[in-house]
Amino acid sequence: MLDGYEAVIGLEVHAELLTASKIFCGCSARFGAPPNTNVCPVCLGMPGVLPVLNRRVVEFAIRAGLATGCTIAEHSRFARKNYFYPDLSKGYQISMYEQPLCVGGGLDVVVEGVARRIGLTRIHMEEDTGKNIHDAHAAGSLVDFNRGGVPLLEIVSEPDMRSPAEAGAYLRALRSILQYLEICDGNMEEGSFRCDANCSVRRIGDRTLGTKVEIKNMNSFRNVERAVDFELARQVQALQQGEALHQETRLWDPDRSETRSMRSKESAHDYRYFPEPDLRPLVVDAAWVDAVRAALPELPPARRQRFEAAHGLSAYDADVLTQRKDVADYFEAMVAAGAGAKDAANWITTELLRIVREQKLDDALVIREWPIAPTRLAALARLVEGGTINRNTAKGLLPRLLGTDVDPAALVAAEGLAQVSDRDALDRAVRDVLARHPEQVEQFRSGKEKVLGFLVGQVMKTTGGKANPQVVQQLLRAALSS
Ligand SMILES: [Zn+2]
Numbered sequence: 001m002l003d004g005y006e007a008v009i010g011l012e013v014h015a016e017l018l019t020a021s022k023i024f025c026g027c028s029a030r031f032g033a034p035p036n037t038n039v040c041p042v043c044l045g046m047p048g049v050l051p052v053l054n055r056r057v058v059e060f061a062i063r064a065g066l067a068t069g070c071t072i073a074e075h076s077r078f079a080r081k082n083y084f085y086p087d088l089s090k091g092y093q094i095s096m097y098e099q100p101l102c103v104g105g106g107l108d109v110v111v112e113g114v115a116r117r118i119g120l121t122r123i124h125m126e127e128d129t130g131k132n133i134h135d136a137h138a139a140g141s142l143v144d145f146n147r148g149g150v151p152l153l154e155i156v157s158e159p160d161m162r163s164p165a166e167a168g169a170y171l172r173a174l175r176s177i178l179q180y181l182e183i184c185d186g187n188m189e190e191g192s193f194r195c196d197a198n199c200s201v202r203r204i205g206d207r208t209l210g211t212k213v214e215i216k217n218m219n220s221f222r223n224v225e226r227a228v229d230f231e232l233a234r235q236v237q238a239l240q241q242g243e244a245l246h247q248e249t250r251l252w253d254p255d256r257s258e259t260r261s262m263r264s265k266e267s268a269h270d271y272r273y274f275p276e277p278d279l280r281p282l283v284v285d286a287a288w289v290d291a292v293r294a295a296l297p298e299l300p301p302a303r304r305q306r307f308e309a310a311h312g313l314s315a316y317d318a319d320v321l322t323q324r325k326d327v328a329d330y331f332e333a334m335v336a337a338g339a340g341a342k343d344a345a346n347w348i349t350t351e352l353l354r355i356v357r358e359q360k361l362d363d364a365l366v367i368r369e370w371p372i373a374p375t376r377l378a379a380l381a382r383l384v385e386g387g388t389i390n391r392n393t394a395k396g397l398l399p400r401l402l403g404t405d406v407d408p409a410a411l412v413a414a415e416g417l418a419q420v421s422d423r424d425a426l427d428r429a430v431r432d433v434l435a436r437h438p439e440q441v442e443q444f445r446s447g448k449e450k451v452l453g454f455l456v457g458q459v460m461k462t463t464g465g466k467a468n469p470q471v472v473q474q475l476l477r478a479a480l481s482s
Helices: 055-067 164-180 221-240 286-294 300-311 315-322 325-336 341-358 374-385 391-401 408-414 423-436 438-445 451-462 469-481
Strands: 005-016 078-082 092-096 106-111 114-127 131-133 142-144 151-157 193-203 213-218 248-253 258-264
Touching: 005 164, 005 221, 055 114, 055 151, 055 164, 055 286, 092 114, 106 164, 114 164, 164 193, 164 221, 164 300, 193 221, 213 221, 213 258, 221 248, 221 258, 300 315, 300 325, 300 341, 315 325, 315 341, 325 341, 325 374, 341 374, 341 391, 374 391, 374 408, 391 408, 423 438, 423 451, 423 469, 438 451, 438 469, 451 469
Parallel strands: 213 248
Antiparallel strands: 005 151, 005 193, 078 092, 106 114, 114 151, 131 142, 193 213, 248 258
């Protein structure tokens, strides 16, 4: 697809952690407060203050490291990354540089049936910056420091991805894991899960890496894939035309579907990193790591395998159901309430998730409220499985059950919706329909099988849609062949 060239893609993810307070002070780390209300002398960078490391941030970082197979360093260290920007009042960001907390590890992704392992270089902790606001005030720009000091994990992959689709699959797998760990909500639109992509191309067979370009400003999975796709094609075209590529940072413009140059890429030495003198080196002993490991939840790959083995689900259904922890939990609650596993999977993937999307109950990975309780949806599924109502009746009832706690069985009883399974009543309906449609009966007998569908429809109509369509079909065939 790239005309003799191979793509080399590495991703840097910044994940905002769901701790109650910031990384080096006691301010709230919650999103959405009025500007500059979650601030104090420490996170504003006033002279004479000292940072104190939030233990919970370290615990969250260890969780992420263990869940992705990293080695947790016993000794790690914070560093100062020096640069000037209005949203960084201290003039430096406290991050980790030479001695990160987590190294190595990787994630398995499957793209078009092919499994690949994407290596991780490192995971480290750092503080977020404030936010410049350029459009709120006509007279100039403003700065909101609420985000300054909010804890971040920077998760750096190896340049192991070879296509935009693999980059997308890696991001989805990573977000899914962070969400299962309950350490990040994964909301790309609100910026709590951000991604920069490093892209280069090289002739197939080359060992050396091509000139690397960093892409920023991609706020959805779709945009990451589109931006990488555009950038790879741009680089191949430039090389084919004999142009030199420059190491640079480019911005993705989703409206024009292109990347454009922002600045030449700075190198690490431009930041004058040095060890943070106000924080002691971090020591994480084996007992702490073991305690965090023991408390890890079941992670998506394991849950997927269990859903296939224990519930007999297809690989596709198991994957859809386990990408999100809340969806997987919902499925298990339905099964626990007596729904068949395949039926539960079907109701969730075809009906429930569609309603969630339509009603926008979906906050990135977190579904704020379910439109119907799993026990109620299980009860509806059981009415179909038990033959009380047919699937169409059940689908018709679903909108009326949303946002209520009505028992589906009670609704079916109250409205007389139970399937007509009375054999005599159905026989009468069948005879009646055949008598009224002699032409179609003739057509069927002369071999035109398709007309059976019409006759089934007529019987369904006379029973108000309450007949079991399979039974109707059997009765019709029996009557027509007699
Ligand atoms: Zn503060």
